[in-house]
Amino acid sequence: MLWKLIREDRGGQILLAMLLLAIIAVPLLNGLPSDHPLHIPTYTVALLGKYLTLALLALSVDLVWGYLGILTLGHGAFFALGGYVMGMYLMRQIGERGVYGHPELPDFMVFLSYDSLPWYWLGFDSFWFTVIMVMLVPGVLAFVFGALAFRSRVSGVYLSIITQALTFALMLAFFRNEMGFGGNNGLTDFKDILGFSLQSRETRLGLFIASAVALMLGYLLSRYIIQSRLGRVCVAVRDAESRARFLGYRVENVKLWVFTLSAMMAGVAGALYVPQVGIINPNEFSPLNSIEVVVWVAVGGRATLYGAVVGALLINYAKTWFTTELPEVWLFALGAIFILVTLLLPRGVTGLLRRKEAV
Amino acid sequence: MTSRIIRWLLASGVLLACLAVSAGIQAQTDDQVLLEVQALLVSPNAPDKTVAIERLAQADHPRALEIYALLLDSKLYFNRADDFLYVIDNVVEGAPALALLSQETSLIERRRDYRRVAINNAQRTQIRRVMAQTGLNHERMEVRVGAVQQLMGDLDQDALTLIREAYVSETHGRVRDLMAVALAIDTLTSGDEAAQRDAISVLGGSLEPRGRVALVRYVEATDQPRLKTLAEQALVGIDQQVRFYKGLETVFFGLSMGSVLVLAAIGLAITFGVMGVINMAHGELIMIGAYTTFVIQQLMPNHIGLSVLVAVPAAFIVSGLVGIAIERGVIRFLYGRPLETLLATFGVSLVLQQAVRSIFSPLNRSVQTPEWMSGMLHFNPVFAVTWNRLYIILFCLMVFFLLLLILKRTALGLQVRAVSQNRAMARAMGVRSERVDMMTFGLGSGVAGIAGVALSQLTNVGPNLGQAYIIDSFMVVVFGGVGNIWGTLVAGMTLGVANKLMEPWAGAVLAKILVLVFIILFIQKRPRGLFPQRGRAAEG
Numbered sequence: 001m002l003w004k005l006i007r008e009d010r011g012g013q014i015l016l017a018m019l020l021l022a023i024i025a026v027p028l029l030n031g032l033p034s035d036h037p038l039h040i041p042t043y044t045v046a047l048l049g050k051y052l053t054l055a056l057l058a059l060s061v062d063l064v065w066g067y068l069g070i071l072t073l074g075h076g077a078f079f080a081l082g083g084y085v086m087g088m089y090l091m092r093q094i095g096e097r098g099v100y101g102h103p104e105l106p107d108f109m110v111f112l113s114y115d116s117l118p119w120y121w122l123g124f125d126s127f128w129f130t131v132i133m134v135m136l137v138p139g140v141l142a143f144v145f146g147a148l149a150f151r152s153r154v155s156g157v158y159l160s161i162i163t164q165a166l167t168f169a170l171m172l173a174f175f176r177n178e179m180g181f182g183g184n185n186g187l188t189d190f191k192d193i194l195g196f197s198l199q200s201r202e203t204r205l206g207l208f209i210a211s212a213v214a215l216m217l218g219y220l221l222s223r224y225i226i227q228s229r230l231g232r233v234c235v236a237v238r239d240a241e242s243r244a245r246f247l248g249y250r251v252e253n254v255k256l257w258v259f260t261l262s263a264m265m266a267g268v269a270g271a272l273y274v275p276q277v278g279i280i281n282p283n284e285f286s287p288l289n290s291i292e293v294v295v296w297v298a299v300g301g302r303a304t305l306y307g308a309v310v311g312a313l314l315i316n317y318a319k320t321w322f323t324t325e326l327p328e329v330w331l332f333a334l335g336a337i338f339i340l341v342t343l344l345l346p347r348g349v350t351g352l353l354r355r356k357e358a359v
Numbered sequence: 360m361t362s363r364i365i366r367w368l369l370a371s372g373v374l375l376a377c378l379a380v381s382a383g384i385q386a387q388t389d390d391q392v393l394l395e396v397q398a399l400l401v402s403p404n405a406p407d408k409t410v411a412i413e414r415l416a417q418a419d420h421p422r423a424l425e426i427y428a429l430l431l432d433s434k435l436y437f438n439r440a441d442d443f444l445y446v447i448d449n450v451v452e453g454a455p456a457l458a459l460l461s462q463e464t465s466l467i468e469r470r471r472d473y474r475r476v477a478i479n480n481a482q483r484t485q486i487r488r489v490m491a492q493t494g495l496n497h498e499r500m501e502v503r504v505g506a507v508q509q510l511m512g513d514l515d516q517d518a519l520t521l522i523r524e525a526y527v528s529e530t531h532g533r534v535r536d537l538m539a540v541a542l543a544i545d546t547l548t549s550g551d552e553a554a555q556r557d558a559i560s561v562l563g564g565s566l567e568p569r570g571r572v573a574l575v576r577y578v579e580a581t582d583q584p585r586l587k588t589l590a591e592q593a594l595v596g597i598d599q600q601v602r603f604y605k606g607l608e609t610v611f612f613g614l615s616m617g618s619v620l621v622l623a624a625i626g627l628a629i630t631f632g633v634m635g636v637i638n639m640a641h642g643e644l645i646m647i648g649a650y651t652t653f654v655i656q657q658l659m660p661n662h663i664g665l666s667v668l669v670a671v672p673a674a675f676i677v678s679g680l681v682g683i684a685i686e687r688g689v690i691r692f693l694y695g696r697p698l699e700t701l702l703a704t705f706g707v708s709l710v711l712q713q714a715v716r717s718i719f720s721p722l723n724r725s726v727q728t729p730e731w732m733s734g735m736l737h738f739n740p741v742f743a744v745t746w747n748r749l750y751i752i753l754f755c756l757m758v759f760f761l762l763l764l765i766l767k768r769t770a771l772g773l774q775v776r777a778v779s780q781n782r783a784m785a786r787a788m789g790v791r792s793e794r795v796d797m798m799t800f801g802l803g804s805g806v807a808g809i810a811g812v813a814l815s816q817l818t819n820v821g822p823n824l825g826q827a828y829i830i831d832s833f834m835v836v837v838f839g840g841v842g843n844i845w846g847t848l849v850a851g852m853t854l855g856v857a858n859k860l861m862e863p864w865a866g867a868v869l870a871k872i873l874v875l876v877f878i879i880l881f882i883q884k885r886p887r888g889l890f891p892q893r894g895r896a897a898e899g
Contacts (some may be wrong), residue, residue, distance in 0.1 A: 151883075
């Protein structure tokens with residue numbers, strides 16, 4: 001059954017194999033003595049885990065942009081919302097170990113003199129509730145937003161601009177202290193997850209493996225969708241929306257479900273991202289982040305799924321390298337990548353490797 | 360005690376002698392007055408200082424106001440060694456001390472050498488009165504208004520006498536009105552019934568906040584029912600007017616904010632609206648305009664007033680050229696692929712931002728406001744507008760109508776419209792569409808540059824200037840209806856006013872969020888904006 005999903009997908013086969021290999025090899029190499037040449041420091045494990053969550057985000061963008069033709073400039077919002085939900089759980093886990101030592105309220109709430117938890121913070125001391133909310137919160141927002149937008153046939157550039165407005169509005173909102181999410185400092189100083197210390201090597205490895213597994217599941221799910229009838233309707237909507245509508249397909253429903261699903265995937269990515277970087281703040285909502293994700297997809301190759309993962313890993317590795325070695329050059333490089341990829345590599349880097357095939 | 364009297368006599372003697380001389384031959388220079396005042400102020404006797412204060416006023420010395428202010432601020436010191444006066448902010452060793460007469464700066468060697476020129480309360484009052492007196496006769500109207508207001512803060516008999524004297528010779532309406540209010544406030548408590556009635560009507564016709572306070576007090580205190588009703592009616596009238604002017608002020612703020620939005624968006628209305636090109640680097644073109652203003656001010660530091668005027672065409676040219684370069688280098692390969700254009704121009708915007716950061720440093724640069732743009736235009740005590748906001752509105756309208764003229768009345772405008780409506784047909788009619796694309800994009804970018812000049816007068820000029828405006832600009836264009844620059848004007852002004860109307864109860868950030876949410880919802884209802892394009896072009 002699983003094999004059927006990726007039988008004709010060489011890139012996907014390679015990607016999944018690599019991820020499996022990473023799940024086995026990274027913990028082993030991390031376990032080697034630290035002077036061994038193949039040793040992977042725990043710090044790098046966390047970095048790799050972070051890349052994988054960003055790759056999952058890119059995958060969710062490719063699903064809607066590559067196969068539905070919706071250029072979303074606001075997927076970072078769903079990612080950040082998932083992150084905030086996870087952040088709320090992690091804040092509740094701190095308990096009495098905060099600076100103010102309040103048994104229930106996070107530090108920033110004590111500081112802002114709240115006397116009790118706001119109602120929307122209730123329940124986040126339970127991990128399973130959090131897991132559900134990680135998918136539900138971005139999902140509901142995407143559903144409502146999509147229902148409004150797709151029903152009234154907002155499409156193309158207009159949709160791009162209002163998704164950007166959405167994430168911008170959320171950013172402004174989360175910067176407000178009154179929102180009850182820590183204002184511009186966001187949520188941070190996390191201590192542990194499910195009782196395991198976030199600083200420990202084992203937890204880092206666990207999070208890395210969880211990210212890799214989530215990416216694999218996300219990939220298979222995306223493949224499942226695009227191989228199904230729904231997927232073929234998606235491509236039809238992308239290539240000729242009016243024709244698909246006239247043929248009797250409920251275009252807005254197709255768009256809505258895939259868009260919502262993609263937002264939930266982005267939410268999961270955000271939830272895995274936050275414990276690995278240790279902070280979530282309103283800057284994650286910034287429109288720049290969302291546009292960057294689109295570029296990862298474009299660089300990797302749109303409408304390939306595995307291309308999105310490749311693009312995300314490549315650019316994020318480049319970003320890490322540039323910002324430590326040549327910080328001034330990074331924006332020049334990123335800008336140049338934007339321009340060159342759109343002008344010269346419409347099929348992305350993986351397009352260079354692929355034989356000419358129908359996309 | 361005796362020594363004091365002797366000293367005082369001596370000082371007064373010197374003074375009298377000097378007075379005689381000055382009255383006699385009028386040959387005494389300002390410097391001599393200053394020397395004399397210095398000698399008096401250094402003296403440990405309080406009456407000497409009173410004389411010194413009087414002396415400065417009598418001589419109508421050009422530095423009198425400066426010295427008074429220094430005395431009130433306790434910044435005047437004297438050196439016990441040379442008995443000279445020094446201006447010192449902070450008496451610590453190594454701090455600078457500015458000699459009052461010679462204007463030379465030296466460094467404080469020992470704290471103990473310097474003693475503050477202390478004045479008592481009576482002298483403070485004296486100084487304030489003298490300052491007010493000088494102020495009441497000052498040639499600039501604003502200074503006279505300030506002087507009256509100063510006196511109204513503490514309305515004693517002295518102050519009233521001063522105002523009454525000045526009222527006779529005063530010619531400017533605003534100053535007269537203010538003085539009348541001051542006198543009426545006094546009459547309200549001291550005059551007989553008829554005078555009180557007059558005073559109420561004077562105060563009722565004025566919006567001066569102090570007059571209103573006086574009326575409120577009067578209503579509480581008076582025991583004459585007829586006058587009380589009269590005063591209450593006057594208060595109702597004042598409050599209505601104040602509310603009206605507050606509303607007017609909000610609308611004005613909204614319009615000036617809307618003008619900024621329109622200025623930022625109008626270039627986009629051309630490139631996005633007319634050409635259908637999503638230019639994410641639009642904000643950076645605005646930023647380039649702002650930096651052009653900065654560079655021009657650096658080039659002509661002595662002509663700040665002129666530099667802004669020079670910057671307008673310069674910014675148009677610089678941003679226009681950059682825009683043409685972007686069009687030729689990137690966008691022309693991507694026509695008909697709006698989403699790819701969006702990404703590529705976003706790349707351009709990152710490069711431009713970083714370029715500015717590398718050239719001008721990542722810090723904000725300050726652009727000076729020319730004198731003719733600062734200050735207020737005063738309508739009445741509760742309604743005054745700053746000149747720079749007023750100029751922004753006028754400037755925005757000017758740019759808008761100029762652009763409208765270009766699009767509707769010139770050959771280029773005709774060709775632009777032709778190409779945007781039907782490219783193939785326009786080409787068939789002999790329009791060089793490539794050239795038109797280039798020129799249109801250059802025009803839109805140049806207008807963005809002009810917007811940058813205006814913004815440089817309002818906000819900080821930094822590498823992030825453009826990013827702050829790009830989303831707003833898109834909102835305005837989309838809200839107004841793509842391809843319609845009238846729509847942009849209406850949308851920008853509407854959003855500006857709506858924002859300012861909501862600010863008092865929602866706060867600036869929440870108001871902005873609400874406006875964004877409103878636009879998102881509005882686009883659901885009317886996907887083509889306020890003024891949608893009709894006909895075939897709309898289907899594209």
